[in-house]
Amino acid sequence: MEQVAEAAPQTTRRRFYLTFIYGLWGVISAALAAPALIYLFLPPRVRRESDWVEAGDITRLQPKTPVEVVFRKNRVDGWKVSSEKQTAWVVKLSDQQVVAFGPQCTHLGCAYHWEERSSDFLCPCHSSVFSVDGKVVSGPAPRPLDRYDTKIENGKLLLGALREPGSQKS
Amino acid sequence: MTWKERMHGWLDHRTGIETGVRNFLYEQIPASSGWHQVFGSVALFLFLVQAFTGALLAFNYAPTPGDAYNSLRYIMTEVTGGRLMRGLHHWGASMMVVVVVLHMTQVFLYGSYKKPREATWIAGVLLLLLTLAYGLTGYLLPWDNRAYWGTVVTTQIAAQAPVVGPYLLRLLGSQGDVGVVTFARFYGLHVLLLPPATGLLIVLHVYLVRKHGVAPAPGDEVRPRKKFFPEQVFRDTVAIFIAFAVLFVMAVVVRVPLEQLADPTDTTYIPRPEWYFLFLFQTLKLFTGPLEMVGTVVLPTLAILALVLVPFVDRGQMRKVTERAFAGAVLCLAAIGWAGLTVAAVVTTPKPAVAEQIDFSQPTDWLQLSPIELAGIGYFRQENCVSCHTVGDGKPKIGPDLASTTIHKTAAWMIQHFKRPAAMVPGSAMPPIQLSDAQLNTLAAFLLKLNARNAVALQSAPEFAAEGALLYQKSQCGSCHMVNGVGVKLGPPLNGLRRRRTEQWVEQHFQNPQALSPGSIMPPYKFTPSEMKNIVAYLFVLPD
Secondary structure (H helix, E strand, O other): OHHHHHHHHHHHHHHHHHHHHHHHHHHHHHHHHHHHHHHHHOOOOOOOOOOOEEEEEHHHOOEOOOEEEEEEEEEEEOOEEEEEEEEEEEEEOOOOOEEEEOOEOOOOOOEOEEEOOOOEEEOOOOOOEEOOOOOEEEOOOOOOOOEEEEEEEOOEEEEEEEEOOOOOOO | OOHHHHHHHHHHHHHOHHHHHHHHHOOEEOOOOOHHHOHHHHHHHHHHHHHHHHHHHHOOOOOOOOHHHHHHHHHHHOOOOHHHHHHHHHHHHHHHHHHHHHHHHHHHHHOOOOOOOHHHHHHHHHHHHHHHHHHHHHOOOOOEHHHHHHHHHHHHHHHOOOOOHHHHHHHOOOOOOOOHHHHHHHHHHHHHHHHHHHHHHHHHHHHHHHHHOOOOOOOHHHOOOEEHHHHHHHHHHHHHHHHHHHHHHHHHHOOOOOOOEOOOOOOOOOOOOOHHHHHHHHHHHHOOHHHHHHHHHHHHHHHHHHHHHHHHHOOOOOOOHHHOHHHHHHHHHHHHHHHHHHHHHHHOOOOOOHHHHOOOOOOOHHHHOOHHHHHHHHHHHHOOHHHOOOEOEOOOOOOOOHHHHHHHOOHHHHHHHHHOHHHHOOOOOOOOOOOOHHHHHHHHHHHHHOOOOOHHHHHOOOHHHHHHHHHHHHOOHHHOOEEOOEEOOOOOOOOOHHHHOOHHHHHHHHHOHHHHOOOOOOOOOOOOHHHHHHHHHHHHHOOO
């Protein structure tokens, strides 16, 4: 017992040092690691993808006659913003409803076109056929044509993100 | 033996790591060791923080002019935690200079460089120079105006060195101008060459400290030696913690400068070096004409030489720090000289142009607004719309979020709504806005421009710009002038005015246009001093 009593001030001081050394280094490591993990793993604050791109005047569209529209859209890649050419097939289904289809066949991504004679979309690669409202008529295409979000402002058609049908926003 | 001991034994037997750490920690140090010897460890820690944050910054940084600036803005405005990371790296650099100098000061005061520790001291001097080299090369990497023009001056100074000047200039890739080549050289130095050089020198420095042991003070020879661990390690840890806490707070609180993209044609820019080079900068001004080289080359070289020679000049016996009056006096003189030169440099700093005060580490979309839209921000703030409306982000308030609702409305609708809110939106609790039709139209113009994407960016427009645009709008400047492509081309377009005229000229021109441009049909304007300040500042930040 006597021995322990003698050693006590020495060991408590040592324990005090050790506690502080480990504690402070713990705090420093955490304060460096946490921001580093946040920096590496949290997604950047995105400039929100609410960009609507003007894609022409809808008053010129004839009902049920698709028109291929070319427009430029900004693509944000990290610190780079590049302007890209994109196309859409725009159809006026009724006075209230204008639809813009993505330009690629849903089978393997070939560019399809509008067949005047048969009044449907035909993909030249594997003969997938889509009706004017984008539904699959025949061929290997697994799902209807993708659609851009659309809205109309002052007679101008605005296009948003390209989505698969079903995930469509109303 | 427990399994833990056995595992330790196994590992030590194969790597020797435990014995190594033990030898390192239980090194014998003199009894006089204490708090004054913590600075070396703090400097080493700060170097590691710089390496760590530097590597992380490099993960989001494109090392070419132009892209460098864009990617740094991306780090600061979009990457989560990016602002903090750059803050740590930026202020860490300053802090490292401070701590390295403190370390040297302590060694100098105590005379710890004396025989046989001369080599340790010289390695230390080289490490100081490396620290400054990081500062110099890193300064260019943001590629903003500050970086570019600062480096132009640096390379011009290097060019003045006798004999080697032209070669040095060629080595830095800047015989013609500071450009892509200089940038690549500086970046290469900063991230490829300097770090391993520093690492090697640190290893050498620490090895020499261990070889000769920590310098004892007189009287230590008769007192029992202490162990490095845990007492001195505790002191080092506390000092490191304090330094880190200060650095962290600075990184969070103090704004890290980012100016506009480097513009080699901007001849009005007045370059300033980093604060720790200001004394050198001021020294240059003392020597003009043929003597200029004294300030740029001779004095700095002599200073470095003097530092290196310290242990060979002061070769007396080890004395107590309190008895080293001469060393103290030299240090005081150096400190006074340094402080005097730095203060003189700060005092003579001309007021930076308005454009330099804009924080480009924030979104600057407001710079692209037309005057009417920017003036709308002025009214928006005057009427304190945000007391009831959210704009983009934030807690929902009593009124609708203006960033998402305004898109579907027209200006006419809005003006009616501003006058009689309940008539347009039944049940609206919004009070009518007491402004003239023209003013309401301005407010509507801003709100129409607002969307969820730019809400935050537009709100960061500084006060003077919103007020200046408001005055611009009120004074109908737009019926003769153009800003950002909006207005009439009767008078000269106002973008790029800062290239053509001085602020003083524009102020006088407002008061009496015909005196400065005879034949002008512009009427004189009587502005109050604060109005004048705002509108001139606004015109001078317009993009070119």
